[in-house]
Amino acid sequence: MTAPATQVSPKRRLLLASDRSDQSNELASILQMVGEVDTVPTSDLPDKPSQFAGIVVDINLRSPESVQIVRNKLRTEAYRPMPRLFVLADALHHGSMQAWALGATDTISRPFDAQAILQRIRAAFPDSHGFDATDRGKALNRGVEAAHAVMVKIFEKLPAGVPLKFSDIVAAENKILKAIRHSSLREWLTAVGCHHNDSYRHCLFVTGFAVAFAQHLGMREDDQRRLARAALLHDVGKAFIPVAILDKPGPLTEEETAEMRKHPRRGYDALAAEGGFPPEMLDVVLHHHEMLDGSGYPNGLRDNQISDIVRLTTIMDIYAALVEKRAYRLQHTHAKAFAMMEQMGDKVDQHLLQAFRPIAFGYY
Structure with missing residues (x-):
């Protein structure tokens, strides 16, 4: 034989x-x-x-x-x-x-x-042919595709009047969690970094950091799902902000900044009107720009008024924005981005930030 x-x-x-x-x-x-x-x-x-x-x-x-x-x-x-x-x-x-x-x-x-x-x-650079033939490669590709499909529903279909449903998010979360668990955060960020649409890329970066952080902390599967959902949805309100502001290749004017700051409320209103979204997800959508010292928006919440899942999402949101490339500035190194967040002091949860350190410095 x-x-x-x-x-x-x-x-x-x-x-x-x-x-x-x-x-x-x-x-x-x-x-x-x-x-x-x-x-x-x-x-x-x-x-x-x-x-x-x-x-x-x-x-x-x-x-x-x-x-x-x-x-x-x-x-x-x-x-x-x-x-x-x-x-x-x-x-x-x-x-x-x-x-x-x-x-x-x-x-x-x-x-x-x-x-x-x-x-x-x-x-x-994954192995060109052998990569996709592996379970690892397939998991990564399926996860990125699932997350991308959610972005299309948020930024293209929702403004056109097609409602976003909670089931749309749940359908993607399994593939996203598996992608990051079976490949790596580095590979996830490389794959989604090819997106030229800044809003898509940012949400997918935040999702990658959030899931990797949850898995690093050993969170239960249910909690990993909750954080993945929150990260995917946190910027849903940007679907209702003019593209000229979202894609502006430079700093925003005061008027444009004021318009941009409406996105948490607009996202919250859209999901609340649709119904079916858990209160904690609505909480993240509305409050992910709140700061512990009361300097955030839209409600100026402070300290214990801000839930743990919002605190986590806020850290991922800020960190991802700092390490992403922008048309008007260089991306910050991971060390620089982390140091800048440490310098934010009591605006963000420093205990959670320090717990995030191994993810920030270890994904390479």
């Missing part, structure tokens, strides 16, 4: 786009330690890169020609879902801003630290 052949999962296949072939050899050698690497000049970037797990872009970010070529390619539907790691000549502000503006989902800088790069690659 012939023994069955051992099935070997294929390696990652990475696309390295370079306009500096003389300097990319070292990077290609590092990448080959974790996968197959196809190196092409930017002028030869393929139109259909579906066979690749991700793209590494090593170009002169001060070259208008190279930047324009890469921008045009990465804006196409074929490239949009792909993780995109950009190589910076250094850690200067200009290069980082240019990379994020072009759609980077992560960056690395010269001089290269081979071990750090390999860790980033393994986390950011």
Whole structure:
């Protein structure tokens, strides 16, 4: 009887786009330690890169020609879902801003630290074919798809008059919890970080942090579900804020800020009118911008007036906003974001924040 052949999962296949072939050899050698690497000049970037797990872009970010070529390619539907790691000549502000503006989902800088790069690659770029054939890959994909479907119902269908139901959220939560439990927070953030819609990406970041935190704390399954629901729904009121304000590539005016601050009340009113949502979820939607010192909105609640689930969601909400990229500013490092929240003092629950520290610093 012939023994069955051992099935070997294929390696990652990475696309390295370079306009500096003389300097990319070292990077290609590092990448080959974790996968197959196809190196092409930017002028030869393929139109259909579906066979690749991700793209590494090593170009002169001060070259208008190279930047324009890469921008045009990465804006196409074929490239949009792909993780995109950009190589910076250094850690200067200009290069980082240019990379994020072009759609980077992560960056690395010269001089290269081979071990750090390999860790980033393994986390950011799954095995291109073998990944989706694994339970882990399927769980992650299903979780992201389920969460994305909720975002579509919130931000596209709800403003069009299609009601959001509690069952819509419950249908997604199992897949989201399983995705983060069986893959990793890093992989979740990388997957949802490809979203170009800021509102979608923010809600999915908050959901990832919230579920990972709940699982880290060893919460019961029911409590994990409660926190996942709260995170998914917390910004539902933004569906009723003008897109020009939501997507404005810069700081808001006083008038725009006042309009934006209406989103907790609008979200609460919409869900309360629909009915069927638990009171604690309505509490999160209405009060996730309240601060323990009474300086928050819309009701200026203080201390014990703010429930635990709201305190948790508020920490996830602020932290996610700080580590996300924005068109008008660099994303903060995880260490910087955490330090900024510590400096908020009695505005947020510092005991819960310290409990969150292992998640903030450990997801890489």
